[in-house]
Amino acid sequence: MLSLLSLLPVFMSSYVAAGNSNANAASYSPARAPSAITVGSSTIADARSSFSNYGAVVDVFAPGSNVISAWIGSNTATNSISGTSMATPHVAGLAAYLISKEGNVSPAALETKIKNLSTKNALTGIPSGTANNLIRLT
Numbered sequence: 001m002l003s004l005l006s007l008l009p010v011f012m013s014s015y016v017a018a019g020n021s022n023a024n025a026a027s028y029s030p031a032r033a034p035s036a037i038t039v040g041s042s043t044i045a046d047a048r049s050s051f052s053n054y055g056a057v058v059d060v061f062a063p064g065s066n067v068i069s070a071w072i073g074s075n076t077a078t079n080s081i082s083g084t085s086m087a088t089p090h091v092a093g094l095a096a097y098l099i100s101k102e103g104n105v106s107p108a109a110l111e112t113k114i115k116n117l118s119t120k121n122a123l124t125g126i127p128s129g130t131a132n133n134l135i136r137l138t
Contacts, residue, residue: 013107015039015092017084018053025053032057037095037111041065041087042134048125052084059111060118060133062090094135 041049041064064087118133
């Protein structure tokens with residue numbers, strides 16, 4: 001009998017933060033998970049965020065520096081925060097949008113679509129061996 005967890009990579013995409021150590025993401029979990037779409041952080045100036053992890057396991061980059069987000073304290077509180085955990089929801093949102101427009105596809109096909117839609121070589125400060133893919137919606 002197959003376990004539910006063994007079926008997740010077949011039916012559901014995973015989006016994970018690359019990490020905020022300015023190091024090779026392959027050294028961190030869950031960033032190194034082969035079935036996950038691993039997301040690094042970029043700045044408004046189209047540079048890799050100084051804290052963002054990098055490396056061959058990073059699939060795409062998304063805005064993750066100085067992102068205005070909901071915050072604690074009141075129903076209207078906001079805060080400007082940074083991290084690959086702020087970049088990752090951009091990719092999950094893009095995936096949800098693509099699924100709503102084009103229908104559900106396999107996680108591998110969705111990852112390919114997101115990478116194909118990305119702007120190539122738009123970011124500065126990308127270390128060698130790291131894909132320079134900035135997500136975008138056309």
